Amino acid sequence: MIIGIPKEIKNHEYRVGAVPAGVRILAKDGHQVLVQAGAGEGSGILDEEFIEAGGAIVSSPEEVYSRAELVIKVKEPMPQEIPLLREGQILFAYLHLAPAPELTRGLLQRRVIGVAYETIQLPDGSLPLLTPMSEVAGRMAVQVGSHYLEKGTGGRGVLLGGVPGVARGKVAIIGAGTVGTSAAKIAIGLGAYVTILDNNPQRLAYLDDIFGTGINTLMSNYDNIAWSIKDAHLVIGAVLIPGARTPKLVTREMIGSMKPGTVVVDVSVDQGGCCETTRPTTHTDPVYLVDGVIHYGVTNMPAAVSRTSTFALTNVTLPYAQALATKGLVKAATGDPALAKGINVFRGKVTCANLAVDMGFVCTPIDKIFVEN
DSSP, rough: EEEEEEEOOSOOOOOOSSSHHHHHHHHHHTEEEEEEETTGGTTOOOOHHHHTTTTTEESSSSHHHHHHHHHEOOSSSOTTTGOOOOOOOOOEEEOOOTTTTHHHHHHHHHEEEEEGGGGOOTSSSSOOTTTHHHHHHHHHHHHHHHHHHHHHGGGGOOOOTTTTTTTTOOOEOOOOOOHHHHHHHHHHHHHHEEEESOOHEEEEEEHHHHHGGGGEEEOOOOHHHHHHHSOSSSEEEOOOOOTTTOOBOHHHHHHHHTTTEEEEEEEEGGTTTTTTTTTOOOOSSSSSTTTTTTEEOOOGGGGGHHHHHHHHHHHHHHHHHHHHHHHHHHHHHSSSSSHHEEEETTTEOOOOOHHHHHHHHOOHHHHHHHHHH
């Protein structure tokens, strides 16, 4: 199979779809790997490294997309990339389609096969291709929040860990999955007073066993969320429903109850955000104010630590890329239900149930499509 790795063009997106070690493995499997010139520069990877690994450097995105049968990306296609896609081409990337109707319609019109990293789901409910970036984003959320709490960036001037004789900063984390747990680790390490909320009592019990008195756990409901964020210095949104738009758990009224200069880092922004006041931002212009509260809504946070993120991402995407390239989509997905769940759109049809509900489309189950074809 011909595999294409284009250069990412999203704002300050420095990651790349595969590292040289991954290209080497795909090339040894007999596949031709086309890498756009300069695709790895943002992650500190030179074109020569891809060549040495068995890849071929091509000069333009047009050549990558026109020749590749399987396109491996990090982030969703930008508007200028959609016309480059073609019918039957497999697009393997983070897609986050639920809050992106224009992108969804574009992929449907181009009749591509969109396999989303974030909805590949194992039988135990875990999301293996989302996990490493969620770990990065969770850790970064506390780091970013601490920065914007500084007075010089408009914050309240609070040190999360406090000092002897001065109260610690308060961090409220909504969602106890990978992002929330990773954020809690860093916040606890800084010495903050941490409250984590989730609607799964078993998960809260697990975190209580792990962190002990280092955290305060609460069931996620309107009253507990409102109480927790009112006095928080940093609120981290870490809510996810695979393939679906994130529910709005933090209302505008709740934001209005927070003190000016407090910070909201909504990591859920990729799927729409869990705050009513959340909107997507970029690394170039990362924050905005609502009722004096600083909002950070960057949709590709891990790109800021691109080298770490790129290598961590290839670790988990490569086995699935190998399966798609070597077995073909139908055989690979038929033999792996987790991979089948990653297929969001297929030749003009929506195949992800949660996406179909959010978008108002009819869902065509992928197994039905495979039988018909």
